[in-house]
Amino acid sequence: MKRYWKDFARPALFVLAGIATVTGVRAEDARLVQGDDPYYKQADGALNQILKRQKNTNRAKNVILVVGDGMGFSTVTAARIFEGQQRGVDGESNVLAWEAFPYLAASKTYSADAQITDSAPSAVAMTTGVKTINDLMGLNHTARLDSCEDQKTKAVTTLWEMAETLGMSTGAITTARLTHATPGATYSHIANRDWESDADMPAEAVSAGCADIAQQLVDMRYGNGLEVAMGGGRDRFLPATAADPEYADKKGKRKDGKDLTQAWLSRYGDKGAFVWNAEQFKAIDPAKTDHLLGLFEPSHMQYEHDRPGDKAGEPSLAEMAEKSIDMLSRNTEGYVLLVEGGRIDHASHESNAYRTLSDAVAMNQAVKAILRKVDLDETLIVVTGDHSHTLTIAGYAKRGNPILGISVGVDDEPIYGKDGKTYTTIGFANGPGGSEKPSERPMLTSEETTKPDFVQHSLVPLSSETHGGEDLGIYAIGPWAHLFQGTVEENYTFHVMNYASGIGERLQKK
Known part of the structure; x- marks a missing residue:
């Protein structure tokens, strides 16, 4: 199996070199420009760990x-x-x-x-x-x-x-x-x-x-x-x-x-x-x-x-x-x-x-x-x-935004709905947080939505939220x-x- 992957990789590099020649880009530049990128390294490390896996076929005591x-x-x-x-x-x-x-x-x-x-x-x-x-x-x-x-x-x-x-x-x-x-x-x-x-x-x-x-x-x-x-x-x-x-x-x-x-x-x-x-x-x-x-x-x-x-x-x-x-x-x-x-x-x-x-x-x-x-x-x-x-996770909140908070964008500004009011990243499609008058929903702050007793808003009002x-x-x-x-x-x-x-x-x- 190891030989197979090596043999497979070689022609791929030759093809890459050929493409580089045709486009005028040096092969060594085209191979791994992103090689030092932290996300690239993380995923590459994950792949290497998966390649090392050995199946455990012992009886499960x-x-x-x-x-x-x-x-x-x-x-x-x-x-x-x-x-x-x-x-x-x-x-x-x-x-x-x-x-x-x-x-x-x-x-x-x-x-x-x-x-x-x-x-x-x-x-x-x-x-x-x-x-x-x-x-x-x-x-x-x-x-x-x-x-x-x-x-x-x-x-x-x-x-x-x-x-x-x-x-x-x-x-x-x-x-x-x-x-x-x-x-x-x-x-x-x-x-x-x-x-x-x-x-x-x-x-x-x-x-x-x-x-x-x-x-x-x-x-x-x-x-x-x-x-x-x-x-x-x-x-x-x-x-x-x-x-x-x-x-x-x-x-x-x-x-x-x-x-x-x-x-x-x-x-x-x-x-x-x-x-x-x-x-x-x-x-x-x-x-x-x-x-x-x-x-x-x-x-x-x-x-x-x-x-x-x-x-x-x-x-x-x-x-x-x-x-x-x-x-x-x-x-x-x-x-x-x-x-x-x-x-x-x-x-x-x-x-x-x-x-x-x-x-x-x-x-x-x-x-x-x-x-x-x-x-x-x-x-x-x-x-x-x-x-x-x-339970849904939605909106365009910035990286690191409190998961229980209101949705805040990469510009550090709250994101508003068409009604001009804030909304939380986590919501429920139905449940006790639903309102029979959605137009009257309140303006929310992360201070209140991150409290333990806060009930997330729902689209459909029910006494108890349902399974998905x-x-x-x-x-x-x-x-x-x-x-x-x-x-x-x-x-x-x-x-x-x-x-x-x-x-x-x-x-x-x-």
Whole structure:
């Protein structure tokens, strides 16, 4: 191969010399006038690094799927700039941890029944290898929404369940509720993603014996269940008669009287643990704990920006990832772990770009922590989103302009719309920032638009901003990561993880 490139290059130089002779330009001048240009050098260096790549075809002992909920390409770009600017470096040329991964594919995220997916079928695609309809989890595309019968008969198997059957360790951590769509898709099979507790289910489904998502987590019968499960959603595990341990004015939601945190402890005995605050989390010894349940809020965990103000304290996504790997890596058979930056999505639904990007930066810290912990010779890491949002980066702002600021041109003057008013670089196509009277939109300043609570303007007024339907990125490193190339279906992600780890093949031989 090396000889081929050398042989190819020689005639190219002769052709270049010939052109130079014809045009009267010396060949040595025509070759690399821009050779000292910093942009040229950067790209040339990138090419040389890619030429040195060697495919890793080891079996992936461990698989880590990192999902930025709602993290499309535009959110990644904005987060890259935001993170760099926060650190006082050039944001535009900044590189997030997963952007340095060697392999990248584009994911088509439509669901079995919709152009634009919700988080449930997109998570199912990645955890089971099939597409299903919106609002279903762990069921195939022929299942009907709200059908308890189909919940019992049309389940599909997740990679986490397959791994447990082989004696591997498994985990799911998130900043959303642990019973939410993405983490729930690793262990549950449900006819409606909103059935997070029995209180969320219709009476006929409960009486027919269909279990809610929280119950399915505690009762998971593949192997010995998840070794690590952390996030929010505490009220889905506590009875309606029980006071929340953190907030005196809140109680659990369950109508069946069950305390599933105690059910977890009863199942795992001395090797099991339940924690709900930062102090308890830090006290967990990974070497002595086999099964850890962490529920740090009644609903979703705090946004990263707000987390330092939480009275009881919450671990960061990076801290949860580190603790999880320390626990799971004790198993010589390997592990499968989901890490979700769940609240990237929620902030975009609120058209609050500051918290969208802050939580994306927190996920970047989690990926860095993961990279410090694992051996890439035996660990496949896949970083992706589940769907996009309507976040846009537009206008003609100068290099280095605050990504959350108003659009300012290269002449350092604000750029105005036809109505004579300023606008922000980041906007949303729809959402709560939309006005029913667009002509009355206010004049904006960067001082107000860069504040954490600022709601970006939207074209179409909605109470909640919607998902976006465009493709998003799958970034991969480790064994068989090179299989992520081109434009693929979202459920392809499962197939690469399954193939790289050999989980499916080993199950067939069992």
